[in-house]
Amino acid sequence: MTFSPETYRDRLDRLRSALGEADTEAMWVEPSVGLTYLTGLTPVSIERLFGLIVTPRDDLRLVVPELLADESKELPGEAEFFVWDDATGPERAAAAALEGIDRIAIQGSLPSWSWALLGSVRPSIEATIDDGVLGRLRELKDAQEVDALRRSGAVTDEIVEWIGSLDLGEMTEAQLAGRIQARYLELGFRPTPEGLIASGANSAMPHYIGGAERIGTDRLLLMDFGCAVDGYWSDITRIYFPRPLSGQVKECYEIVCAAHDAAFETAGPGVFCSDVDAAARKVITDAGYGDNFIHRTGHGLGMEVHEPPYLTGANDQPLEVGHVFSIEPGIYLPGRFGVRFEKIVHLGESGLESMNNSPREHFFA
């Protein structure tokens, strides 16, 4: 359990209020960041049905496989347990736990098999996706969450620096991805499972995963990674360049940095996400590379690496104090190279705070 029992009791109370306000009878929370947010639990349940049922009243029900029952006891509140075992399956326990509930909210992350199972054991139930009621609580970060995100950003800045001490020309993209993950683990933090490590032309694919290609120190090396500190993620993109930074690579990188700065200047309380996206996009479009900026300007992050608010052209949600999100414009020239500059920012009472302070330019040794 990362935080104090009071923190979890408070979060559960706020979910109960939100459910009441939304006139929602109950919510089913499967093993997910939502469950960890509410309880501190991180059960390894996988294909076994597990669900915390929260209602606006002061009661909890837990559908739990027998092998996880003991470690699930420390819930932040009185709970009725509906335990099932591998021989008989979860159906009877789930039906008993859902007794009397006609409408239940689920998270969009719930696997289809679980959603279908709720309906099959209680055919009269209406189970609908409502990420908002719990997602809304998770979206606005409190001081201890911001602190975890700040520490996460600082560790990741250190990793970018440390990468410069490696003999990068002697390894493949996938090897560097593994080295980064191992380094995080050594420091006691959980790395992102996929290392986006792209040498040369591979960087033109924004979500390219490092492969068997040897890193070329005569080409740029784009890296996008992060880690979880107390469950809260960092996420950074930095590039190691061959010296000197020149030609079209220099031109494009300066443009994405300027686009980043324009978005940073624009963001603030009450500003629409779409306006922040537009600010970055305008810089890149004006420079003639609009068609090469093939993704949104940023995404929220917290217990998930990607979560609301999303900084897209279509999102007219206003930014609020407590939001933590990435600003990461990019330019991608297929078959040649891609550049992106990504930083996490926190919108606090006194404005935007950078969660990453890693320099903008890094060069191969």
Next chain:
Amino acid sequence: MTFSPETYRDRLDRLRSALGEADTEAMWVEPSVGLTYLTGLTPVSIERLFGLIVTPRDDLRLVVPELLADESKELPGEAEFFVWDDATGPERAAAAALEGIDRIAIQGSLPSWSWALLGSVRPSIEATIDDGVLGRLRELKDAQEVDALRRSGAVTDEIVEWIGSLDLGEMTEAQLAGRIQARYLELGFRPTPEGLIASGANSAMPHYIGGAERIGTDRLLLMDFGCAVDGYWSDITRIYFPRPLSGQVKECYEIVCAAHDAAFETAGPGVFCSDVDAAARKVITDAGYGDNFIHRTGHGLGMEVHEPPYLTGANDQPLEVGHVFSIEPGIYLPGRFGVRFEKIVHLGESGLESMNNSPREHFFA
């Protein structure tokens, strides 16, 4: 891409035949082991809609976010691309791709939000979970899959041995979990994300995740972990004991090893999964610990750590040549200790093959 293009073309062809036989119009495959099995692709799509639509005919459709379009080009067959971007969202592309399809099979792993989205962009479509049609192909392993699983088991045996060289009394459970993951990464393999490392009484919780507790070398240390080699997992449970193995711990460990052997002797082509479970359970029950064996005897594994066939009392599915599964009986005494012995086996033409050869007993140095 782990295997040859021919391998993926062959897998797709077999899925097409299976869809035809099952009279299924089409299947939607999201980023998942199912997609990787069929195409070799491992897109980092997360909250962005991505789906490969396979039909019994020789055509493919791909709904793909713009930022993943380039890296998704190497499909094992001609495909029509339905590309969408962050500003406009996936709805129009998904609707166009589903045009003319009235019934579509999905995997149970599909997140509810994606399932709901298919129905919202094409209200007339009937999207139903059918894991069997693709799961069946993945369940029976071919020679190159068995080879990957064999190598995965061998690497994991080495890690168990290596753990004995560490100063275990100087670290916490979570630190050991991190060290194991880092060691796998150093060797070039992907570790299981959760390290189940349990010292002393924590071992009585079968899926306990290592925490801040210092490892006690005067108590048993139960470890359950594995890695992926070419995408195929290993999974082992071994215990480091204080010397000598004595008292009730010794008694219970001998019982679970005998239960393992009884299951191993029972398993074979045509034998029901439930009979293998019963064989292990009988040994433990006869010894008076039936109530303390609180999970099934085993699970299949391959591209997922847990997958069919499941060795439960309720599963009357017969074992077949090509099945790879764990045998892992355990005894758990709450508040005191738990013991489990787990090995992966492959049912080949000439009988059961052990994928793990790590000794049964390990002792603290």
